[in-house]
Amino acid sequence: GAVVSQHPSRVICKSGTSVKIECRSLDFQATTMFWYRQFPKQSLMLMATSNEGSKATYEQGVEKDKFLINHASLTLSTLTVTSAHPEDSSFYICSANRGLYGYTFGSGTRLTVV
């Protein structure tokens, strides 16, 4: 079946540094990918919609300058958390829209900012 590979699965970074998370569709092309964030004991919250070849669409309250999204090809979307702070520590997960076949999710990235 269709697979979305998300890397890294875990990352620890120092406060003030930037972290890049990759989301790849391995056996299909994804014109649209979605980025979610989940805080402990809370729902997965949609952060932004990533569209291949165009600017991402951010949900209300999500800082676009802090969470940079790039969708340069039909199989790769990246999320860069810039100048990370401890409050950015969370579980980030991507998904790809496969049209009528539904959505496929990556395995997630646990980000810890120290």
Place this chain on the structure above:
Amino acid sequence: AQSVTQLDSQVPVFEEAPVELRCNYSSSVSVYLFWYVQYPNQGLQLLLKYLSGSTLVKSINGFEAEFNKSQTSFHLRKPSVHISDTAEYFCAVSGRDFNKFYFGSGTKLNVKP
């Protein structure tokens, strides 16, 4: 806008016992409903979905969910659970355009021997 409530954050149950994971949603428009499962260190996998037609939908591994419009619920049930069903289960709702998913906070099912 839509929202999803999963009241039970954790559900412990013994093997071969029945289980019900509750999900309620709110929406001002017609929606599609989903249950996703996340096994440890893996991505979310679609378990079952309701799009239209029969309000009772079933998965290949014995789970079923019933769409109840009057109660705005989509509870997940299994008559006899296995150890391998231990995972976190997420209920989700989407508008008819599929553009956005709204997830519940998840329910951790812990099946004990």
